[in-house]
Amino acid sequence: MRRVRAQLQAVSLEEAQRIFFAPEFFQAREEEIKTREAVGRVTSRPVCAQRDLPHYASAAMDGIAVKAERTRLADPHHPLRLKRGRDCEYVDTGDPIPDTYDAVIKIEDVHELDADTIEITRPVPVGKHIRAVGEDFAQGAQVIPKDFLLTPEAVAALLGTGNLTVWVKCRPRAIFIPTGSELIPPEKKPSRGQIVETNSQIVRGYVERWGASVTIHPIVLNDFIYVRRAVQEACAEHDLILLGAGTSKGRGDWVSEVVRGLGEVLVHGVAYHPGHPVLLGVIERKPVVGLPGYPVATWLALHLFVWPLVERYYFGRARELIKIQAKLTKPIRSVRGFREFVRARLERAADGSYLVHPLQGGASKLSTIVGADGWIEVPEDVEHYEHGALVEATLVDAVV
């Protein structure tokens, strides 16, 4: 009579990711932008130095510029005298080295006899304390590779080598479509049976942070025709379709019916908690993720299925989330046979080791993710971890 969750698949997480991440999603598009505004963008081409950096030989220390050959015989017992203007010249860090000189002696190693006469007690090799032309980046050499996330220092390197503009990948355009007749925007006062739609905040916050642009579609009533029209229109203008599947009235099935009608359902039901009813599909080569309605499940599905997708678009592979060994401050109970992701907050102990506080509670509870730094993954065959056990905590906001 009713479709229930027992009818969903229970594909393993690895298998679901393998199936979903395999297709060639997203058209590669690139745009040329001002390098000054490029922090956080990802290069679509390698970038080479337009000129040497540094572009002239300069002093790396305050001191005197000399001809190294001329200092060969200096030693502490036979100090060598140099005439300013003829044998040497004062230079400060950054000053160009006059063409006739090829080394610098540090000011601390120089004994000034009078305004024009300097005594040294050690020879100096060619190139000493000189920043050579192109020693940071040589003209024509690669400064930044393709698929590189531009950090502030990368932008500095590009500008320093004469690259005022840079080709970057266009941001993928994601859209989130919240579905459900009981949903209302936060600005309205909910009456009994109405739920304030807030998952869009979680979706936008994270997906924008990962480098996509995010459009939030107005709430769509729980009706096949409306959901279908919204998805169809979304496909025309977006690269990634995210559906807020809701948690009630077999709504997950509208979504799967719509996706099946317009494209293909790849996976519907993944064997992990919280988030089992996640739907993974494809329409016109565009990835579609049906996010389970409970906020914790949405949060987790975003990290497990959407983040790796955006990463693949930018880097060809997903970088790894940082994992930290940490000591449990409370025991964890889990259900055998299902992988569980327990939200967790990390703390650095006085001795430099890490403690991890598990935040257990229903998937409906925002309070369990507010303040979580990441999660502890409890495998299928583990029923509990004891207080004090050393576990691996995955951080949601740090990558390597």
Next chain:
Amino acid sequence: MRRVRAQLQAVSLEEAQRIFFAPEFFQAREEEIKTREAVGRVTSRPVCAQRDLPHYASAAMDGIAVKAERTRLADPHHPLRLKRGRDCEYVDTGDPIPDTYDAVIKIEDVHELDADTIEITRPVPVGKHIRAVGEDFAQGAQVIPKDFLLTPEAVAALLGTGNLTVWVKCRPRAIFIPTGSELIPPEKKPSRGQIVETNSQIVRGYVERWGASVTIHPIVLNDFIYVRRAVQEACAEHDLILLGAGTSKGRGDWVSEVVRGLGEVLVHGVAYHPGHPVLLGVIERKPVVGLPGYPVATWLALHLFVWPLVERYYFGRARELIKIQAKLTKPIRSVRGFREFVRARLERAADGSYLVHPLQGGASKLSTIVGADGWIEVPEDVEHYEHGALVEATLVDAVV
């Protein structure tokens, strides 16, 4: 005749931080903003729930709503029959629970005899599979504490509890003043002796990421009067003064003379490499940091002195940068007596452990920080680490 670096102090890093972070910097200012736009901002007051979340009792599973008391006698040998409309009602996840009922039996545990008659084989306790009113956040309870960095899920929790606006700390206003007659903007072609000013990109990129607003002052000629005027004007409109001290012509001394004239120099010279000539001061209760001109030194001084300052403004203390145990892929040599920060790139090995690649090279080389994930700190009494040694790598972009 010339002031040289040997005349600088060599205050230990801990001592320099203790001195610099002690004064009460920054006026606490707050503003009320739309919660929808508050991701990344930090609360200036605790926020309480304006209403219960959830605000009505609802089904946590698809099934039938019942009066628990009525199911007391059900057992597998004596199934209990319930009449729809009188003893029970079908509910889907999220549906309000009718007032007469107080528990839900999962659809999987229900045997439907006909459209109106249902058989159950087990009793159910009061509250089972019901999301109680206020179980996520009760009206009046704290949703988010003061000094809390608003994540996407925190914004969802605020909107879900009826908080459409939120009081947050104003962003501290930083200004970066690059000083140096040889500096030119990246848009100009440098001739011999001219250096393209790119440190401002590093300053802006990081300091904005940490939550401050950053103004980049036009390049200031290397002249006491100009530097003094720029600093004086900057103090009127900003909370944090960052000076690009340059690396040559004793320019560090202009900066210290200017700061001493307008306020107080707290520390000039810290015993670490690269970045020894850093200057820490205060003018009109506003922190002033003289950043050494080499880009690696600027990058490091920002992380060691500016980041903790911004953190203190927001959180009353600096969060900790994440540190990871990792195996060195190359030996490191360091100078005894000076703490050294060796740039490093982290890699996750196939077995889940971490490798760390040291990126050694002069402090002038942007190429050693482009692609660095953080650093390895080599203490004063260590001269080298061997290939394969287990060291602690600090990540610049992850906090706990």
